Amino acid sequence: xxxxxxxxxxxxxxxxxxxxxxxxxxxxxxxxxxxxxxxxxxxxxxxxxxxxxxxxxxxxxxxxxxxxxxxxxxxxxxxxxxxxxxxxxxxxxxxxxxxxxxxxxxxxxxxxxxxxxxxxxxxxxxxxxxxxxxxxxxxxxxxxxxxxxxxxxxxxxxxxxxxxxxxxxxxxxxxxxxxxxxxxxxxxxxxxxxxxxxxxxxxxxxxxxxxxxxxxxxxxxxxxxxxxxxxxxxxxxxxxxxxxxxxxxxxxxxxxxxxxxxxxxxxxxxxxxxxxxxxxxxxxxxxxxxxxxxxxxxxxxxxxxxxxxxxxxxx
Amino acid sequence: xxxxxxxxxxxxxxxxxxxxxxxxxxxxxxxxxxxxxxxxxxxxxxxxxxxxxxxxxxxxxxxxxxxxxxxxxxxxxxxxxxxxxxxxxxxxxxxxxxxxxxxxxxxxxxxxxxxxxxxxxxxxxxxxxxxxxxxxxxxxxxxxxxxxxxxxxxxxxxxxxxxxxxxxxxxxxxxxxxxxxxxxxxxxxxxxxxxxxxxxxxxxxxxxxxxxxxxxxxxxxxxxxxxxxxxxxxxxxxxxxxxxxxxxxxxxxxxxxxx
Numbered sequence: 001x002x003x004x005x006x007x008x009x010x011x012x013x014x015x016x017x018x019x020x021x022x023x024x025x026x027x028x029x030x031x032x033x034x035x036x037x038x039x040x041x042x043x044x045x046x047x048x049x050x051x052x053x054x055x056x057x058x059x060x061x062x063x064x065x066x067x068x069x070x071x072x073x074x075x076x077x078x079x080x081x082x083x084x085x086x087x088x089x090x091x092x093x094x095x096x097x098x099x100x101x102x103x104x105x106x107x108x109x110x111x112x113x114x115x116x117x118x119x120x121x122x123x124x125x126x127x128x129x130x131x132x133x134x135x136x137x138x139x140x141x142x143x144x145x146x147x148x149x150x151x152x153x154x155x156x157x158x159x160x161x162x163x164x165x166x167x168x169x170x171x172x173x174x175x176x177x178x179x180x181x182x183x184x185x186x187x188x189x190x191x192x193x194x195x196x197x198x199x200x201x202x203x204x205x206x207x208x209x210x211x212x213x214x215x216x217x218x219x220x221x222x223x224x225x226x227x228x229x230x231x232x233x234x235x236x237x238x239x240x241x242x243x244x245x246x247x248x249x250x251x252x253x254x255x256x257x258x259x260x261x262x263x264x265x266x267x268x269x270x271x272x273x274x275x276x277x278x279x280x281x282x283x284x285x286x287x288x289x290x291x292x293x294x295x296x297x298x299x300x301x302x303x304x305x306x307x308x309x310x311x312x313x314x315x
Numbered sequence: 316x317x318x319x320x321x322x323x324x325x326x327x328x329x330x331x332x333x334x335x336x337x338x339x340x341x342x343x344x345x346x347x348x349x350x351x352x353x354x355x356x357x358x359x360x361x362x363x364x365x366x367x368x369x370x371x372x373x374x375x376x377x378x379x380x381x382x383x384x385x386x387x388x389x390x391x392x393x394x395x396x397x398x399x400x401x402x403x404x405x406x407x408x409x410x411x412x413x414x415x416x417x418x419x420x421x422x423x424x425x426x427x428x429x430x431x432x433x434x435x436x437x438x439x440x441x442x443x444x445x446x447x448x449x450x451x452x453x454x455x456x457x458x459x460x461x462x463x464x465x466x467x468x469x470x471x472x473x474x475x476x477x478x479x480x481x482x483x484x485x486x487x488x489x490x491x492x493x494x495x496x497x498x499x500x501x502x503x504x505x506x507x508x509x510x511x512x513x514x515x516x517x518x519x520x521x522x523x524x525x526x527x528x529x530x531x532x533x534x535x536x537x538x539x540x541x542x543x544x545x546x547x548x549x550x551x552x553x554x555x556x557x558x559x560x561x562x563x564x565x566x567x568x569x570x571x572x573x574x
Contacts, residue, residue, distance in 0.1 A: 112465065115360065134364065135357055136465055154462060155520070156361045157494065172364040174497055177518035178462075197518040220523065220558040 021314045027054035028305025035304035042300045050077050056098035057310040069096035081314050090125040093118040100140035108149050110137035117151045129167040133160045139181035143188040152179035171209035176200045181226045194224035215254040225267040231275025239266045262289040270311040281308035332366040335502040339373045341387030347408035349474045350485025358493035382502040397423040403504040406488040416530045419568035425532045427484040428453045432564035436537040436549035449541040454483035461522035491517040530568050534560035
């Protein structure tokens, strides 16, 4: 009987660990908080005081931990996505801005002021590697098979390609001014990256490490940041910065399909697992827009903290 | 085996290092020189990934034909210097003279803003703030947007003083040079001059891509600084289009430009 009870308990606990909370987490860079939005009601459930200058945000592969990069604390905060408690802070190297979570659970962090990327095991808090890259590294993208990592250096205008597990830079792709973010296609053979000052998005061959095609996104006001692929990978979403719009493009030709007006200075993007809803952070409006991807229309605008930066969905 | 050798040869050819000689003319005490030094360090950081190395010669040039000349000297000497090296890009890092811009010398590139640009910035600003005591500047350590903060921070850390207009001009000249060399894959001065004058889209960490006008002036936003803080940016929002960098200073030359 006792054994049965323990078995039930274990089943319950492991089921609980696996069940996503359907929460949407948003870092507020100047509010020093994380806004917790219910993905069901699209309302802010609560706001967590997390530490100084929260920017990059990500979930552990099994959803058991939420990580937040704290630029002014040189640390990554580890938060329980269920209890919403800040469990601990682990050293991250200087001025962490963005990071990617590897399928094996390690964090690949861009250290903006130190011109390097750090690889950290968030469980042991050990630094596994430090990789010199260009000036002002920012965007981190990890291939689905975990073998390649892209780090963008904003001031050196490069995509640095890092091989895993060797942790060596194997290629440097010179791109338009101020590359900020990148994303891999599911097969890992193609990636997309934005250049903020050049105002362009490019499609990159990740086998030959070459830019395949690139397009300017419009007038000078478009300062692209985050980039994401739709679930069926036919469509690309680009956060247009101070153009206050999401640019929707054909993922193959990079032709603009439509533009979705959102709040001011849109940077962060996240897509639900089912691909139906797109969330974006509007840094100057202090809000998050929720977009229905079937109609490309904003269905809700949610007030969050000061200067929202990154967004991640636990679903 | 032959194929392998060929591949090795091609790879070696791609990785042939370029050494880029830059020549600085001016006082080592000038803030522009500190900016040049900072720019050089950053150019070499970029060069590590591309097999390009930057070398700075000060005062006496060892090489007869540097890739570019960086000058923090007064107007007359600058005109003479540009005249002696007609096919080498010469960067003006310190003279704000409007008359100098009006000369429209083909190889003289003004990275520092002109007096006229500053006057225009102030005039735009005063349309909204008639009683403002603001000054127009090209750079200020309190300017934090568009990664300006990161540049000011690393300059202060490395050089021990705050970045000002002259220091920014020195840094920006080397940055735009190294950006051009990286994209051209060459450092031949005439090629560089052509590229810089016609194809440059340079990120000077002021939030917009910059290029040179027909008169050789670098298009750039300016800051309105009042009481040591940033009151605004020009082109001034609500007065002109904020992307219209040509609303600050003259763009054209008196005679049709041969460029």
